[in-house]
Amino acid sequence: MPSSRPRKRFAQHWLRSDRALASIVKAADLSPDDRVLEIGPGTGILTRQLLSAARSAIAVEIDRDLCAKLTKKLGDRDNFLLLQGDILELDLEKILPTTPELFHNPNKVVANIPYNITGPILEKLLGTIAAPHSHPYKAIVLLVQKEVALRLRANPGSKHFGALSVRVQYLADCEFVCDVRAKAFYPPPKVDSAVVRLLPREIVTPADNPKQLETLVKVGFSSKRKMLRNNLKALVDRDRLTQLLERLEINPQSRAEDLGVAEWVALSNSLQLAPVNLQS
Template identity: 40%
Template sequence: MAAPSGTLPSIAETIARHGLDARKSLGQHFLLDPAICARIAAQPGDLTGRHVLEIGPGPGGLTRALLDTKAASVTAVEIDRRAIAALAELQAAYPDRLRVIEADALKLDTATLLPAPRVVVANLPYNIGSPLLVRWMQEAACFKALVLMFQQEVAERITAAPDSEGYGRLSVLAQWRCRCAMLLRLPPGAFTPPPKVHSAVVGLTPHPDPPSPALFASLERVTAAAFGQRRKMLRGSLKSLGEADRLLDEAGIAGDRRAETLSVAEFDRLAQGLLARSL
């Protein structure tokens, strides 16, 4: 772990100097407590030789904690120009290990942004967390691990089991591609400014043998149809896919069941069947 070159200002000094107040329009709630940031940075395990991607670093609280690990490099993607200026001071202190990119994370090909082995560790802005997760599930094989902060409600949906209240499309997509675990829960007071909801950190470890893009798209279609009308029986909710009864019969799934009762494996069978029909 390389020490910073020169004196590094405190994060409070950095925020004051750049007038970096959190903006609701950007979904910003800064995580500044060094102890909490260190706990999050430790969740992926030993980062020696790993290249870490962070989205929405803000003034750099978690970024500092990641640079305190043995990660080979940290690439921070930020859209807020005020934060870019604040992060420049941190980049100057770690010129060989920190790269700051001004960009919209939703428009970046994050899988090719940094060399392997790649790890994502991020306190995600609330307004882009779910869309980013779906994107990353499409390219999950590119990452060794993902440690992501969400609103607690979203985190609970990602890790929810079948037949539970939170189980839905996000649960299926995430658990189909990764082993998912709730790692930490944080109260509003851990952030500046405090959000109105609790937050939680989820760990995602990608499964081997990634599916084809066509199979991923097929699963997206099945889950969108099934959970889009989750109160309906599957024979009704899957009608938009065509020949719903046949699709269900071939997958060995009763048509009077509802989406929330299906396991991830059963959704996989439906996706496989739908894809086979289109070939």
């Protein structure tokens, strides 16, 4: 059991499974040229392995007490940079250029992230439909809640397919690496987890108006039990939407989760033909 006591307010759960750690490191496929960003290094159990396999590791930790312990443990490593702060607030593109060159432009992310801020972290790492990350990472390996992992890689029509699925799959490919049971952590969380690997890529089917697509997805999934034409009636006339869906060979009675990314893009592009009152 790790000597540091996890803090509930930071949603800390220490991973103590060697098998899970090995799966995470293997999924990252690290080389001596890689510069890795780690979010929430905790006690440093994963950090040590990253430092051994990659050129450098930049760790961002919000807990000041843990930062002191990490500095004591790993502060003598030349390829280790520790930043104390909230990953959602730190501007790495401004901070890292002021550090030694081997910490510039990290190309991979490996992290056991706090589950309560998974969505914002994904947005930080990938960007959004309207504003993709300006310097995409080569690979992002994350330990997340299993429910989130299922949503990230879900197919259209699945009960797990939702707005998060569309937003992430528009920007990246998602691979399921392995399950991680709750007992692999101390203390055990109330849910099981999974390791996923996101591979950012060029957008396969770009939207003509990404901001419009982003809004359509948000509103379209606002009530999953309703048909899409009912959810979107505030943005586009129902009859017109029905005609567009038929033209695109999409069942007019479809719900939001029935449309894949390409169909969402096609719908958004079709709506360029008429004024649509979109609210961000």
